[in-house]
Amino acid sequence: MKAETFKVACSNCNLRELCMPVGFDEKDMHKLDEVVTTRKKIKQGELLFENGETFTSLYAIRTGFFKTSVASEDGREQVTGFQMAGEIIGLDGIVSDQHTCSAVALEDAEVCVMPFDHIEDLSREFPVLQKHVHKIMSREIVRENGMMMLLGNMSAEERLANFLVNLIQRLFARGQSQSEFILRMSREEIGSYLGLKLETVSRTFSKYSEEGIIEVKQRHIKILKPDVLKQLVKSPNCK
Amino acid sequence: MKAETFKVACSNCNLRELCMPVGFDEKDMHKLDEVVTTRKKIKQGELLFENGETFTSLYAIRTGFFKTSVASEDGREQVTGFQMAGEIIGLDGIVSDQHTCSAVALEDAEVCVMPFDHIEDLSREFPVLQKHVHKIMSREIVRENGMMMLLGNMSAEERLANFLVNLIQRLFARGQSQSEFILRMSREEIGSYLGLKLETVSRTFSKYSEEGIIEVKQRHIKILKPDVLKQLVKSPNCK
DNA sequence: CTAAATCTTTGACGTACATCAAGAAGACTT
DNA sequence: AAGTCTTCTTGATGTACGTCAAAGATTTAG
Numbered sequence: 342m343k344a345e346t347f348k349v350a351c352s353n354c355n356l357r358e359l360c361m362p363v364g365f366d367e368k369d370m371h372k373l374d375e376v377v378t379t380r381k382k383i384k385q386g387e388l389l390f391e392n393g394e395t396f397t398s399l400y401a402i403r404t405g406f407f408k409t410s411v412a413s414e415d416g417r418e419q420v421t422g423f424q425m426a427g428e429i430i431g432l433d434g435i436v437s438d439q440h441t442c443s444a445v446a447l448e449d450a451e452v453c454v455m456p457f458d459h460i461e462d463l464s465r466e467f468p469v470l471q472k473h474v475h476k477i478m479s480r481e482i483v484r485e486n487g488m489m490m491l492l493g494n495m496s497a498e499e500r501l502a503n504f505l506v507n508l509i510q511r512l513f514a515r516g517q518s519q520s521e522f523i524l525r526m527s528r529e530e531i532g533s534y535l536g537l538k539l540e541t542v543s544r545t546f547s548k549y550s551e552e553g554i555i556e557v558k559q560r561h562i563k564i565l566k567p568d569v570l571k572q573l574v575k576s577p578n579c580k
Numbered sequence: 581m582k583a584e585t586f587k588v589a590c591s592n593c594n595l596r597e598l599c600m601p602v603g604f605d606e607k608d609m610h611k612l613d614e615v616v617t618t619r620k621k622i623k624q625g626e627l628l629f630e631n632g633e634t635f636t637s638l639y640a641i642r643t644g645f646f647k648t649s650v651a652s653e654d655g656r657e658q659v660t661g662f663q664m665a666g667e668i669i670g671l672d673g674i675v676s677d678q679h680t681c682s683a684v685a686l687e688d689a690e691v692c693v694m695p696f697d698h699i700e701d702l703s704r705e706f707p708v709l710q711k712h713v714h715k716i717m718s719r720e721i722v723r724e725n726g727m728m729m730l731l732g733n734m735s736a737e738e739r740l741a742n743f744l745v746n747l748i749q750r751l752f753a754r755g756q757s758q759s760e761f762i763l764r765m766s767r768e769e770i771g772s773y774l775g776l777k778l779e780t781v782s783r784t785f786s787k788y789s790e791e792g793i794i795e796v797k798q799r800h801i802k803i804l805k806p807d808v809l810k811q812l813v814k815s816p817n818c819k
Numbered sequence: 820c821t822a823a824a825t826c827t828t829t830g831a832c833g834t835a836c837a838t839c840a841a842g843a844a845g846a847c848t849t
Numbered sequence: 850a851a852g853t854c855t856t857c858t859t860g861a862t863g864t865a866c867g868t869c870a871a872a873g874a875t876t877t878a879g
Contacts, residue, residue, distance in 0.1 A: 411729050413814040417729070419732050419733055432717075433718065433721055435717075437722075461707065461710060464704075465703075465707065465710065466704075468700065468704065471703075475674050475700070475713075478671075478717040478718070479672065480675040482721060483672050483675055483680050485721065486650050486724070488724075489727055490652055492732050492775060493773075528826075528827065535732075536731060536732035537867090539827080540827090540828085540866090540868085541866060543828055543829080544828085544829080546828095547828070559874075559875070735835075767856075777836075777838080778857080780836060780837075782856095782858055783859080798856080798857070799856095
């Protein structure tokens with residue numbers, strides 16, 4: 342059940358600053374529109390791509406929310422990231438021409454399909470696009486370095502604080518409320534991402550709640566003391 | 581104390597198949613030599629680059645062995661990788677024009693310095709180089725996804741088995757003995773990489789040793805039952 | 820509107836790994 | 850060759866988080 346497709350352009354996309362390079366003049370901007378061939382709608386719970394699937398395209402998220410995950414031989418799942426509007430997914434597929442993780446929509450979503458061949462062709466023509474692609478990939482590498490720090494060194498409390506602060510920052514960058522939001526993922530998915538069990542995630546939420554740092558009602562989160570939360574975060578030290 | 585530098589070429593480098601793209605003809609091959617400006621020697625214990633340092637170049641390891649690590653605000657260290665001959669380091673620096681991790685030589689080493697500007701210029705000219713750069717970055721992303729699985733889901737025994745099997749495979753690709761080798765890193769560094777304490781690493785080595793899977797004498801490792809070790813590895817499932 | 824299914828919370832208890840500590844084995848120094 | 854330092858091993862003990870279980874809360878199905 343493949344979702345509908347549309348023909349669209351980056352040049353007048355309100356997310357452009359989040360997902361595409363700046364510094365294009367009018368003329369080049371329209372050439373850049375060629376990066377995106379179509380849009381695609383993904384319903385909640387559906388796969389955008391799956392482990393093992395042939396890699397053809399990167400996807401820019403226009404609306405909605407995704408999780409990516411890898412699976413071990415014996416079926417354990419590790420959530421490797423949560424992605425929202427303006428973010429690019431599919432980079433894992435480049436190395437071997439097939440995806441090594443799966444991407445599932447956690448709410449109804451729409452993505453811009455960017456065939457990687459187009460991206461490569463255009464980025465030979467436009468150095469600013471080339472640079473941008475490199476930065477996107479490097480950013481992902483740096484993010485995962487940070488996740489290794491989190492998974493290898495941090496306590497449950499630090500992990501969850503990290504998770505929440507990161508979420509807040511990304512919501513802020515999108516002009517959404519930083520103090521109140523709805524989690525798109527289950528406790529189990531948060532746990533998988535943070536290397537914890539769902540019970541531990543739940544207990545840690547409760548602990549923060551008792552301490553008056555946040556207010557939790559199922560998936561509704563209200564941040565009462567963002568500063569306390571930020572103090573709990575010992576993010577990788579960038580000089 | 582900056583190390584000496586040399587002028588050299590990829591075209592006659594014995595590691596080319598590990599670190600550079602194949603499918604170049606004679607003429608292009610010599611253009612590719614421009615990627616590497618100089619070589620640089622790094623003594624054991626010295627830094628190749630450091631967190632916070634301005635990013636200029638990627639480095640291809642010619643000889644020697646490195647670790648990369650990130651540090652948290654409060655000083656905890658997370659080893660993010662061990663790199664050997666033919667591997668490329670420095671990708672973390674691209675996104676913000678400064679390095680976010682540090683690279684230390686664990687034995688005397690020599691690297692090829694590849695200014696990233698050159699790489700970008702040349703890869704606009706040579707699609708095969710462009711593709712190769714993309715694959716290197718994607719490979720690192722996939723590797724780190726695997727590390728997240730390891731750190732988030734695996735027992736100490738699985739982690740160490742994973743570590744050893746990975747090491748063996750990379751030694752094999754370099755024509756070295758897969759059954760006997762010397763670890764270049766301390767128990768503490770292995771522990772940091774695997775999200776364990778050095779005592780746990782040591783105990784797990786001892787356990788494998790008691791079970792006749794490996795022979796351990798300090799940093800000398802002999803693999804007696806590679807198959808048993810491989811069975812312990814539940815690597816990410818690639819369809 | 821009721822029933823079933825799913826998700827979340829909370830409690831009681833277990834365990835894998837961490838911590839603390841001390842000795843042994845190498846590795847560098849003079 | 851003796852002494853110092855660092856790394857590694859092993860034991861005893863502690864603890865943060867996992868596991869198991871049951872009772873709300875919420876969503877979906879009929």
